[in-house]
Amino acid sequence: MKLIDYLKDRIIEILMYLLLMTFVIVVLKIFDVNIFLIVYIPIFITIAAIIVLFHDYFRKSYFYNELISNLEILDKKFLIQEMIKKPDFLDGKILYEIIHESNKSMLENVNSYRYTQEEFREYIEMWVHEIKTPISSSKLIVENNKNDVTSNIDEELDKIDNYIEQVLYYSRSDNVEKDYTIKEIILEQVVNNVILKNKKDFIYKNILLDIKDLNINVNSDSKWLEYIINQIVTNSIKYSKQENAMVRIYATKNKENVQLFIEDNGIGIDKKDLSRVWNKSFTGENGRKKYNSTGMGLYLCKKLIEKLGHSIDIDSKLDKGTIIKITFPIGSFNKI
Amino acid sequence: MYKIYIVEDDDKIKNELGIFLSKNGYEIEKIGTFNNVLENIINSNSDLVLLDINLPRYDGYYICKELRKVSDIPIIIVTSRNSEIDELMSMNIGADDFITKPYSVQILLARIEAIFKRVNKINNNSIINFNGIKFDLSKSIIEFEKETIELSKNETKILHYLLKNKGVIVSREEIMVYLWDSEMFVDDNTLTVNINRLRKKLSDIGKKDIIETKRGQGYIII
Structure with missing residues (x-):
């Protein structure tokens, strides 16, 4: 957050303040107040206004600059929520709540996909084991009735078995859990x-x-x-x-x-x-x-x-x- | 004759496996209901159990564990689950071997034979008499009229296979497949050498021309 950008953002307040100051000086002049007051009242008020403005700028820029630099170093941007300290100003608090809520909802969403995928993977594992039973019995039937036709079918059964193994290992290769034993x-x-x-x-x-x-x-x-x-x-x-x-x-x-x-x-x-x-x-x-x-x-x-x-x-x-x-x-x- | 007990919930596999094993010289008993698996196995007086893992009521692991408490009957676990963990688990609960579906029946046979060989050092079927020759499988010896000669591992296997198919022409490829199943990966040339040596040994003990060559088809012992 750059100071110049912040000031641009505050331009209406600043213009209003300048307008008000001019008005105050004019009024004080009309009532012919002591010159001392005409000079010092606006100076004090302006100093106070600048302090207020800078205080606001520094706490906001501190919060947002930290947020942005954290975001830049993060590999997984969605983890930013973990790195925000809860701010002490209103719009920051609102932003904080929004990020918090949206993050929660995203996590729920991701979890539901993960769950669905895990379920599908378990189903594939189960299916692969189920289908091996009819393949086994077919191979036994072939063995008990050996001739040219069944030998031919036997070769095809081996191909089917190979394709099925491929499905099994494909689903295993993508699994985040470790399901092998060294x-x-x-x-x-x-x-x-x-x-x-x-x-x-x-x-x-x-x-x-x-x-x-x-x-x-x-x-x-x-x-x-x-x-x-x-x-x-x-x-x-x-x-x-x-x-x-x-x-x-x-x-x-x-x-x-x-x-x-x-x-x-x-x-x-x-x-x-x-x-x-x-x-x-x-x-x-x-x-x-x-x-x-x-x-x-x-x-x-x-x-x-x-x-x-x-x-x-x-x-x-x-x-x-x-x-x-x-x-x-x-x-x-x-x-x- | 050895008796094998089949525990399997798929009827087709159970029956076809039964047919296959009886064809290969085993007595078979198959499980009927799954109410008293343990008792049925023990009462059957079998020499080996083929045990499936996915069963109704109790799974194969449980049955294997319980069976081990009361008997040391050889157990081969047959399952479609093929992970390392399943295999380790089977061995830990006392199974003798583990084979995954769909299996090659020849390999299943080889494993069964290996277990019987391990369990019973003295094999009743180890002596085969044919055409006047005494063939001792366990000692790898052929004997004819007081002449004896020792055979190599490959020669024993080849002679045994030809005798298993006595009167039938056996192709070179079939013999090779049979040898490969015992993890002896012989190639075409080695097979020729083995057959020639086997023939020479047979003629050395005075039995020439026992193995006939059928051109383009293979070999036969009549």
């Missing part, structure tokens, strides 16, 4: 589960599998990690070439971290697409060409990996292959 796990076990899940693709598409050096412990959530690695391995299978396809999985233990590499000799990713593969809904050249791609897989991988406190990197050469690296830091940070 403990010491062996990479080999997680990788083996993923391989088992995809064994038919490896065997029937004749993709060479090379796994080694995986007997290393890392701190992670085995279920989440399994989901993430499965995404990457299914990508390697999906974008493999017809001839001499290969997937290589190995890990290295370094001083500060453990790194897991998943390497393939598939069709690779164009350089211009590479930096955007982690973006939501990004499908790129490969996705457009012939493969059905949702652009969700890698986006979710990155999100989940970051939640777990690991990191993920990609490198790829078109027509040569892709290599994905997951880094697990070692240290107190990642321990439970």
Whole structure:
């Protein structure tokens, strides 16, 4: 609050005062009062008026300037209410009450959205578990009646199951609460589960599998990690070439971290697409060409990996292959 | 013959699982009503329990805990809840294994077999006699007229699978899937090597041409 702005705001009062003073001087003159009084009465009154004006200016400017500077440093502007001291002048008090009330109502509003979202998330969790029962029984029926038709259906059931897992992890990835459990796990076990899940693709598409050096412990959530690695391995299978396809999985233990590499000799990713593969809904050249791609897989991988406190990197050469690296830091940070 | 008790509230899963497990040589008893789950399990005299978590009345965790107080029967928890916490909880209350729906039945079978192997060191079904040959699964040995020879882990698995499907042509892929289920990720070349060695060992004990090749289809033991 600048003084000049304040004075401009008070312009009517100031003009009225000057008018009144002129009037008083004129009246005193008419009645031919002692010259001493004609000079000093207006001076005293003016001094008093200036004191009143400045007192008002300083307490208001103190309040508003503090408010504005607080607002500027705040990251979340709506928290300003927490930082106001209740002012001692009327219009400030009114403003204070208004901010207070509107903040309360906004909080209620936000809470109701949060509640709705949380309810929806719980519903999704429940729904995912419910739908697994009919999928399980369908898979059992297929197993008990094995032929070409049912085997075909079985493949589709696996796809449905994958999409359902995606919904589950998508809803988990956005959750503010921590619903994973970090403990010491062996990479080999997680990788083996993923391989088992995809064994038919490896065997029937004749993709060479090379796994080694995986007997290393890392701190992670085995279920989440399994989901993430499965995404990457299914990508390697999906974008493999017809001839001499290969997937290589190995890990290295370094001083500060453990790194897991998943390497393939598939069709690779164009350089211009590479930096955007982690973006939501990004499908790129490969996705457009012939493969059905949702652009969700890698986006979710990155999100989940970051939640777990690991990191993920990609490198790829078109027509040569892709290599994905997951880094697990070692240290107190990642321990439970 | 081992007996497996199925605790599952979904009728279709219960029945199909029953059919599948009986096909694979297990005796089955399924839960009827959920009034006295604990008593029913104990009275059934089963060797293993497949326990679902979401059940009417008491949930699977409770049943598992109570069952552990009175019996050390192996328990496999089968559930659609797949978080780390659920798995930890299952293990803490004394379950022997934990498997999530939808599961691959082959993996379920492998887990069941693993538990039986662990519980009973002496396996009654571990000796198979075929075409005059004695095949001891637990020792990985084949024997014919006083000649014995030891088999590798892969060779044992392959021979066992061919015998399970005696008289039926088995494709190379099927054998590979079977091996992979036991986390032995052999590739095409390794399989060829394994089969050749197995054949050589069979002919070493004097039984040549037990495994026949069907061109473009696979292998068969008649």
